[in-house]
Amino acid sequence: MLDSLFTFSAAEIAALVLSAKVAVFCTLLIAMPGVAVAWLLARKSFFGKSLLDSVVHMPLVLPPVVPGFLLLLVLGSQGVIGKWLNEVFGITIAFTWVGAVVASAVMAFPLMVRSARLAISQVDIGLEKAAQSLGANPFKVFWSVTLPLSMPGILTGLILAFSRSLGEFGATITFVGNIEGETRTLPLAIYTYTQVPGGDLPAMRLVILSMLIAIAALMISEVLERKAARRVGLATNHD
């Protein structure tokens, strides 16, 4: 009995690998835009800022099915952009693993932005001014002062996004369905097993696996954060 808890079927391993792939690509996809939007929200005032803020945070408060459905409307094969992408480039997003990446990216984006924004807003503007007075242009200031000093928070955001992506269910199943080997990620696989007779054991296996991954992610994030915090000095303040 205990043995069977650790013997994975090919389908289960496929779900695990797919989940990891989707989460990695999702994290890579939102890293740069996430930091950029976080910087805009933390440092700049511009027309439409609160609107941008609301739109970014919408997926946090909406039922996940809603963003999934909206993605279908926009990027689906008959969607505004989806149709164009298909006709011009022959790219299909809906009901593919790429779509799963997009769906979880939309859901994970606000977590990334929130964390990075908080970190950036805690970087002392005085240090940025000092860098400017030393001859650094705005890009150099960001790259050499703001970014390294907010790195712990940005890493936290990326780990949160990665974990959110691993656990994404609602938007994914709405936008890309539940296709074995293509879009059936861990949570979708668990759900599927709970819906069939005799699926409890494989479901339990995947549940344990999910928990192990979650614990590993949290531990890695803890280590990374501590490392980053040590690298940027004792505190973000200068005294």
Add this chain to the structure above:
Amino acid sequence: MIELNLQRRRGAFEMQVNATLNAAVSGLFGPSGAGKSSLLGMIAGFIRPDSGSLVIDGICLFHHEKNRPEKNIDVPIHQRRIGMVFQESRLFPHLSVEDNLAYGYKLLPAKDRRFEFNQIVELLELGRLLAQKPHQLSGGEKQRVALGRALLTSPRLLLLDEPLASLDVRLKHQILPFLRRVKNEINIPMVYVSHAIDEILYLTNHVAIIDHGELLGAGQFHEVMQDPRVLTLAHSLGLENVMHVEVASHSVQDGYTIATLGANLGTNSGGGLGSQQLHMPLVEVVVGKTVSVSVAASNIALSTHPLSGVTIQNQLYGVVKDISHVGMRVLVSIDVGSVLIAEITAKALQDLRIVPGKGIYCLIKTQSLRPLALSN
């Protein structure tokens, strides 16, 4: 040479600065909230003036005319080449001292570098600290690194915004000599902001006084002090006269120090007057060292003859240079080897027939002399 003509209005606060500073070090002095930091911010480019112009050594960094927008210039902060040292050192916490120092140096094209990296490191004695992180440094060390970091960008002008304000007296004493070393060995004009006049006078006699956003005057300290508005301000600070004197001896038991006021000691040449002695409250300064003492104009009495049988210890002989009327006050400036301003009544002026060129004795009680905190 720094040519300032800057205006800025925010709510009820109006900045109005029009001056030319051409000293090696100009002290910018004024009470808190006077607009000292705002002025520095406008020079550095952090704060945008409403109108005016800023020209440093013939290079225009800012120009704004309402009617001729095509003539406007606003050089971005990072291209102004104006070094800044802040009250809080603002060292980059994630970089070592060496990387902090090299930050601006590396951004500067080699042809624009006026100093070698090691030259500044040696000048400020930073070699021992290079591998450390800012959080391992003391307050004074941090400011030295911040100073070196700014100098290494070979700035056109170095702005020091109360760089010693967060340090205790002991640390101030440790860092001021470095500032003087920089002044003497490195030819970069500096504007030194402080509300501690003794710090400023340690470095320079050239001051600009600012209050309520307005520059009240700029020039030699004793000249600026004669401006009635400056005098009013200085009056509240008890700082109308500052003399640089050399400690001659101490009388610890009786609680006083005797110092010499020599013609060549003060920065203002006194025409051929011999050195005179000054009794002042006891200061803990080694004999032979120079100290600055201040005395309010209202604490100086004048006499046409030396007096005997009075308790007043100090009778400094000098020559009347100038007489000015400020409202109800009469101010007489007298060269005693250093220029003193005495406040007397209009009646006394008439009775004693005080006119420029006349020799006169300045009577100053020992206890009305206030030694300024820093020795040279």
